Amino acid sequence: MDFLAEQLPIVVQQLIAGLAYGCIYGLVALGYNFIWNAVGIVNLAQGDFVMVGGYLYAASFVPVVASWLGPGSAGSSFWTALLLTAVGMVLVGMVSQRIVYYPLRASHPRTIMISTMALSIFLKNFAIVAWGTYPVATSGLFGQKWFRFDLFGLGTVTVLYQYVFILVFTAILLVVQSAFFSRTRLGRSMRAVAQDQLAASLMGINTPLIIAITFAYASILAGVAGVLLAPIFLVSQAMGSIGLKAYTASIVGGFGNVIGALVGGLLVGSIEVLSASYVSSVYKDAIVFVVLIAFLLLRPQGLFGKKVIGSL
Amino acid sequence: MGIRSLSMKDKTLIGIILVLAALYPLITNSYMKFVLMTGIVNALLVVGLHFIFGLTGQLHMAMAAFWGVGSYAFALAVTRLSWPYWLGVFAAIVAVGLLGLLLGFPTLRLKGFYLAITTIGFGEIVRLILLNWAPVTGGVFGVAGLPRPTIGPLQFGKNQPFYYLLLAILALLTLAARMIEHSKYGAAFRAVHDDELAAEAVGLDPTRLKILAFVLCGVYAGIGGAMYASLMQYISPEVYTLERSQMLAMMLVIGGMGSLPGAIMGSVLLTFLPEVLRFLQQWYLAVYGAIVIVIIVYRPTGLWGIWVRATEWIATLLKRRGDTRGAA
């Protein structure tokens, strides 16, 4: 009981952080899944899109927008910069797919994978040239503010407002997304293309365009993840490493599954924080990957996937 | 057997090895010579990767881990255990071969991008172990003072003899790879690549074949890892990253998937490319990435494809000139 009393607040505190990171992984994982569903490839530069989103937001748009709107406009400048970032990411996604996917669409997926790797190298190093080598700090809506609350008299838990914001923002985003996919013509045609490209084009859908839009949307998700992370992390070229965790999340959840991506993200986030605390902080990434490999061997379809292994 | 009876690939292979042999004394500065040596070591690894990535079509992204374990097995055997040089190389081969077996077994059920992420995860695990298991690996401080080889009275301590030794090893291993490729195993690997179910239907065992490919790759990576350690004479864990695995895969793809001459061309070229681009200062790796994208997108058949077209073009050109001469 004593042990519990001592550990519980700490576990809760870490879980909140883990869930917030999980949401971020989930958002990026969703991007993997949409592209996977639509064209059956994995974009290995997806993680670097997070970095590009973070830089666009923190280094390019925030300073400009803040100077437009003047002092004391933290709220509106956040939303404006977020919107501009999303627009920027649409361009990034569209242009990238036009260059590294579209010309190769008939090639072996392996070739496409390599071209997305090259894109990843390009983006990492382009960031150095475009935004410099100094990591960028930005404050978002809440900066470094945190609050404490008492956990049933067991102890106090300290939480960053930004963590809560990430959780709420992700929840709202998912609700909006689900409405978009079921209620709008564009959303439905994106689903149709993901399910059957030939049938979709026989319906008169411009499939190449819808695929480009899917890439753009996946990029927006990555960019938003970058914006949400920017205040708690620093924006630097190493931010792209988040892509691997997100890839893991999408596998754990069941590749190609929307709910799976989120649940997988939350699971990976929690495993990461808890294993850092209770197993080994330097091997935490290794532990995440061990879990991944175990999943692939024991339940390759993931938590929510159908029992089919994606063929190449 | 005359040179005419050899296939285009074989002729090119011989040509490449000869060019590489002639190149070394032609290069006047020892920096470029050293880059060339690095290129040969990369080629050893890429030829190994060819078995999995090229022949069997499996997305193996843990090549840096294979290479790292090879380097460390060799380095620890010759320093900590004071084993003789070639026994150390043998230890590296066995270690990475076993690693290939270890990775091959559980991941056989996985295909495509599932295999890719598994191997990426595996590579990261190995990297973290090399970095943090300090009592055994020396941790961040790496292993220093690694020897260059001797064979009987022959000394390979200097760069030039070591270069020709590396080249000889590359030639031998490429020859072996070529023989495997043309044997029934090569055909079987290709069958697994094209259609696993069909391969199974004709009585091949894709599982065993894939394990075999992983083990073969491990053997090559073991030699490559040991040679790298011997070349640098110092190894440290920050080298064996996912980025390196990606670079090696790119070398293979840029070279032209599924062709040995392409694998060597790709390795040497992509080793030189960033060095040649250094004058671009901090732009150079961004430009490197862009060049790789351009090559892949506009020539998915890689350097091998370009070479084939170029030789065809030259051949028709020569023939046409011959024809007009004949007409005149």
Added chain:
Amino acid sequence: MRRLMMALVTIMVIFSLSAYGADNPIRIGGLAALTGGASMQGQQAREGALMAMEDLNAAGGVLGREVQVFMEDSQGVATAAVNAFRKLMDDRKVCAVIGDHQSTAVLAFKPIAIQNGIPVLATGSAMAVTEDANPWIFRVREYDSLAATALVNAAIKEGYKKIGIFHNTDQFGVGGRDNVIAAMKAVGMAPVATAGHNTGDKDFTAQLLSFRRAGADAIIVFTHNEEQALICRQFDQLLPGVAYFGSMSLSQTSTIQMAQGAAEGKYSATPYTLTNMDARVQEFAARYRAKYGHDPELFSVLYYDAVMMVAEAVKMGNSDAPLSVRDNLHKIKDFPGVSGLNYTFNAIGEAVNEIFIVKIEGGQPKAAFKIQG
């Protein structure tokens, strides 16, 4: 056969293009991570080194000859560092190499430098860089045990008894950890907890909470800028009331900015601080700011000073032969640097034997006291 000849000729043309003569200028090499995770420090190094070159040439060069500084990218990785070093040595024919600021990279090319007789003015802090006292290897930076001892002494002086160590798992962090433990042992203490993190980690909740569990009243943090800033931020939430002693990176303007206020009240150890009112320091900082638009940092001044010392050694020996440069570097006495330090290389090639303990106040690293090594 004709095909083969054509290929050969093409390759020969390409390589002959990269060779050139004209040995007139004095060539100095610099190595730093211009790409990759440590490129921030690399950029500072580059800016400092190039500024030194311009200053030298504006003053008429050295021995009446132009000075050329070549900066190459080491990526902070052994393989790339060896290639870059060889390029400087063979291609650029430099008379000395400054850097790298990552000790791993230095250890990788050190044997080549010794074998080929190129003096190296390393800026990595690991003990292994100079411990074999090779005459070719110099260091223009504080060494790990100096910083570690200073931080431990500062913590003890401020009255802390239960000290934890938090370190990066790279060469810098692990070296720092070992030296902190050694320094504590020397005064009969042991750390209450030790935790590590990998380069690129962003969330340190678990490690910081482990210090809380161990009841630490102070922690010593050996890591680089980005992680240092993030740890400062998370530390304030999780370990209120605990003292914080950070390695050199915490004293840097860029880290203090990245920490967004979380660096306040924390200590760091550095041989160079902008709050040093020495005229040399201030004059240089003003010129640097005017040129690059941001403050100089430790690596900016170290690379600047190192280039200046190589130039001095060339002048002293009236020659840019590496051997002469090496011998004259050893003869340099109290060379005044823009870092505020006076450099004299000792028997094993160390030049920085004093270090400031600074406390961050109002976003500035205020020098608290100075410790001699």
Added chain:
Amino acid sequence: MGAEPLLKLTDVKSCYGNIQALHGISLEVYPNEVVCLIGSNGAGKTTTLMNIMGVVRPTCGEIVFAGKRLNGLATPRIVSMGISCVPEGRRIFPALTVEENLQMGAYTQRGATSEIEETMSWVYELFPILKERRTQMGGTLSGGQQQMLAVGRGLMARPRIMLLDEPSLGLAPLLVEQVLGAVTRIKQEGVTVLLVEQNALAALEISERGYVLENGNVVLTDKASALIDNETVRKSYLGQE
């Protein structure tokens, strides 16, 4: 027939990769008739349809629909001109509801919501089971229901001509009758039908004319009734000695 053909293929050749699949197909479909293409597996029936839809580009020859050349047009353009295709294997969207599937069928009918709803109620009238199941996911329907959904989805585009690829494939005899019966009713509504079938007898029974394809060539064409009686057709395609 007299009138201009609605759809006319002249000497269409086409390749899949390096394999030539069509060696010069010519055929005509007149307004408001049901024409069937019969032939064994690999005869080029589906390829012909894919050429009409612009999914596969013919290497030579001409495809004309209602006086307009279709060669080189993109599939969406072709669909919006009034050709719809019910592909082989049905290919309904498994994770879209029945109603969403039908809505996708009306993708090219921009704007007019009331018209789309009108068409949908007509489809529901034609296949009442779809109305019952309209909130169910397409993938959960039985084979026959999926075929009806596929046909219904094709009708949602309000086509002038509908291409039906193997609608009876894998269906129980009772369902085959139902689906092919629907074809007759579709025709009564003024839609022209080009039907591809392996079940040659059933297809010929509801068609006016038929074409027999072999190895990418038209080998025989006649009135449907005449084909049923044709000796070779009986032997090769109707399984009758």
